[in-house]
Amino acid sequence: MDLCDPVSIILVTAGSRGQSLLFRYPYLLPSRTERREKEIPKNRFALGKVEESTDVRNFSGIKDGYLIGFSDSTLANILSPKSNACGKKFELKIDEVLFVGHPTLAYERQDREFKRSDTSSRKDDVMMKLFNVVFVLQASVEPSVVHCYHDLSKRIAIALRHEEIRCRYLSSEREIILSVHDEMSAMPEDCAESPFKHILPKSKLARDLKDVFKSLCASGIVRLKINGWVNVSFCLPHKVHYLNQGTIHIKPEAIHKSLAVIRPYHTLLFLVDERYLLASLAGDCSPAITRLVKMASPLKSFQTLSQDTDIPLSQVFAIAAHLVYWGMATIIYPLCESNVYVVAPNSSTSVSSPLVEEFTSRFPGKSFHNVLSEFSLPAPLSQHNNPLGLPQQKAEPAQMVVWMLQRRLLIQLHAYVFLVPNVQSEKRSSGQSGGLGLGGRRVHRIFGNNIPDGPSSFDADQQEPAENEGHSELGGELKGLSRSERKSVLQVAAARDPDDLKLFTRLIPYFRGNHHLEEVMYYENLTRSQLLTLIDKFRDVLFLCQHEDPVTLYFYNR
Numbered sequence: 001m002d003l004c005d006p007v008s009i010i011l012v013t014a015g016s017r018g019q020s021l022l023f024r025y026p027y028l029l030p031s032r033t034e035r036r037e038k039e040i041p042k043n044r045f046a047l048g049k050v051e052e053s054t055d056v057r058n059f060s061g062i063k064d065g066y067l068i069g070f071s072d073s074t075l076a077n078i079l080s081p082k083s084n085a086c087g088k089k090f091e092l093k094i095d096e097v098l099f100v101g102h103p104t105l106a107y108e109r110q111d112r113e114f115k116r117s118d119t120s121s122r123k124d125d126v127m128m129k130l131f132n133v134v135f136v137l138q139a140s141v142e143p144s145v146v147h148c149y150h151d152l153s154k155r156i157a158i159a160l161r162h163e164e165i166r167c168r169y170l171s172s173e174r175e176i177i178l179s180v181h182d183e184m185s186a187m188p189e190d191c192a193e194s195p196f197k198h199i200l201p202k203s204k205l206a207r208d209l210k211d212v213f214k215s216l217c218a219s220g221i222v223r224l225k226i227n228g229w230v231n232v233s234f235c236l237p238h239k240v241h242y243l244n245q246g247t248i249h250i251k252p253e254a255i256h257k258s259l260a261v262i263r264p265y266h267t268l269l270f271l272v273d274e275r276y277l278l279a280s281l282a283g284d285c286s287p288a289i290t291r292l293v294k295m296a297s298p299l300k301s302f303q304t305l306s307q308d309t310d311i312p313l314s315q316v317f318a319i320a321a322h323l324v325y326w327g328m329a330t331i332i333y334p335l336c337e338s339n340v341y342v343v344a345p346n347s348s349t350s351v352s353s354p355l356v357e358e359f360t361s362r363f364p365g366k367s368f369h370n371v372l373s374e375f376s377l378p379a380p381l382s383q384h385n386n387p388l389g390l391p392q393q394k395a396e397p398a399q400m401v402v403w404m405l406q407r408r409l410l411i412q413l414h415a416y417v418f419l420v421p422n423v424q425s426e427k428r429s430s431g432q433s434g435g436l437g438l439g440g441r442r443v444h445r446i447f448g449n450n451i452p453d454g455p456s457s458f459d460a461d462q463q464e465p466a467e468n469e470g471h472s473e474l475g476g477e478l479k480g481l482s483r484s485e486r487k488s489v490l491q492v493a494a495a496r497d498p499d500d501l502k503l504f505t506r507l508i509p510y511f512r513g514n515h516h517l518e519e520v521m522y523y524e525n526l527t528r529s530q531l532l533t534l535i536d537k538f539r540d541v542l543f544l545c546q547h548e549d550p551v552t553l554y555f556y557n558r
Contacts, residue, residue, distance in 0.1 A: 007136040008025065008213070009025055010133075010134040011205075011206075012080050012132050012134065014130050017127065020174075022174060024067075025209060061096045067097065067136050079099060079101065080103070086105045088103075097138075100134065100146055100149045102153040106164055131160065134153065159226040159230040180195050180198050223280075240326065241255070255324065255554070259324060263519070264301060265333065267297075267299075267305070267333070268298075274294075292309055295308050298402060299336075302320065332412070333518060337380060338528060340379065341412055344410060355407060372409065411552070416544070417517070418542070419485060419512065480508060491540075492541060495538075506524070507520065516549060
């Protein structure tokens with residue numbers, strides 16, 4: 001049992017018959033839950049065994065994955081709040097047990113006025129005032145898990161209330177369940193059975209709640225249709241993004257951060273089969289989703305997908321965010337031969353890893369560890385046996401790369417550019433001598449503690465115009481640079497070419513290590529060869545560094 005799995009799901013109502021626990025799942029036989037309660041002396045002055053009196057607390061909590069020690073009447077009382085607490089988050093912690101729900105009034109005032117002419121509806125209105133679908137969790141769960149379960153309880157409550165107002169669905173189900181409770185309470189004590197066992201075949205609502213519990217424990221995904229009318233869809237990201245047998249656990253906060261910074265040059269990589277994905281979509285979903293799924297490819301960027309599918313880019317982002325949150329896809333940079341990949345730091349590379357068998361069955365005759373070892377050192381895909389050769393979609397090396405990306409075994413490295421002034425120019429500018437060598441000074445300038453975030457953050461004294469410098473007519477274009485940076489740039493031979501210097505000046509905001517080459521290419525409409533040629537011409541003042549893209553880094557355990 002995972003920590004994020006629910007312990008139980010409970011439905012309680014309150015009305016003219018008082019508080020009632022209609023249904024709970026899973027349930028234990030009365031002989032296992034009530035026998036020990038009967039053994040505990042009811043009279044506080046009665047003598048009992050020491051072990052019984054000291055072990056009472058053990059029967060109120062979670063044991064072997066079951067909620068024990070709470071009678072049905074006790075649960076009905078503590079989980080049925082007053083009317084003024086309805087419509088709000090319900091959270092109750094008792095020792096190691098946490099109860100989470102969203103109590104809801106069966107009818108609001110306007111609903112009662114609307115139903116007043118209907119005598120039968122008015123009778124049910126009097127009988128049932130509120131209901132609460134409660135999830136029982138372990139008290140040590142993360143707050144984000146609690147938030148998700150409250151959201152699911154609220155979704156179910158809204159659907160039930162809608163059907164109650166529309167056709168009295170909840171009232172009719174309540175009558176069926178209460179009749180079973182009455183029948184079971186009239187049976188002799190020696191024939192005692194759990195009423196919930198007899199409720200399941202008779203109540204559709206009880207079976208739905210059971211399916212909700214099992215779906216949460218199995219996959220974390222709930223697809224429910226209340227009364228065959230209202231759809232309830234829910235995803236528990238803590239369960240869905242628990243990947244590779246638990247070796248990778250992505251928290252919802254990381255998912256939200258990554259979705260907030262996706263760019264048009266990114267794309268989707270499906271984590272499930274396309275046919276399964278299409279089958280899992282709701283029947284009334286937008287046709288744009290189906291069209292996007294069918295046209296998507298790890299070789300096409302979001303911008304290209306928007307053009308191919310005739311879907312606005314903002315809607316493409318929204319669909320992508322939905323698929324990523326539900327664990328159906330992840331965000332990557334489109335596959336191309338210039339991409340540089342390396343083994344992810346937290347990859348499961350053990351000989352006994354279940355990924356070994358999965359890889360062998362997917363690619364017969366290939367060794368998982370041999371293929372993975374090819375990415376021990378960063379290298380472009382073009383150096384890995386031309387994995388994107390024609391036909392691209394059927395090339396086995398490309399499929400292996402996709403397979404490893406889906407399981408977070410590879411991570412892409414991007415090149416970032418830093419503008420670092422020449423050490424000799426800086427010495428002449430500041431009047432200092434000695435100190436670090438060229439390499440040490442340049443690295444210190446990049447990774448030191450006083451690195452400015454952008455051109456606007458330089459000190460005022462560094463922004464003074466250079467005096468008596470060569471190429472003064474060109475130096476005026478280098479706005480936003482310090483005195484030493486301007487001197488270093490103008491000393492480069494390529495600075496004598498007006499076109500090269502103009503392009504260099506245009507790209508200065510990208511030379512602070514915050515934008516990788518692919519991003520520069522996209523926003524400035526440059527080819528890779530154009531950008532690399534310029535960087536090579538100004539290599540005396542530009543420093544290249546490779547590391548991960550923060551956007552895709554959220555999907556790894558780091």
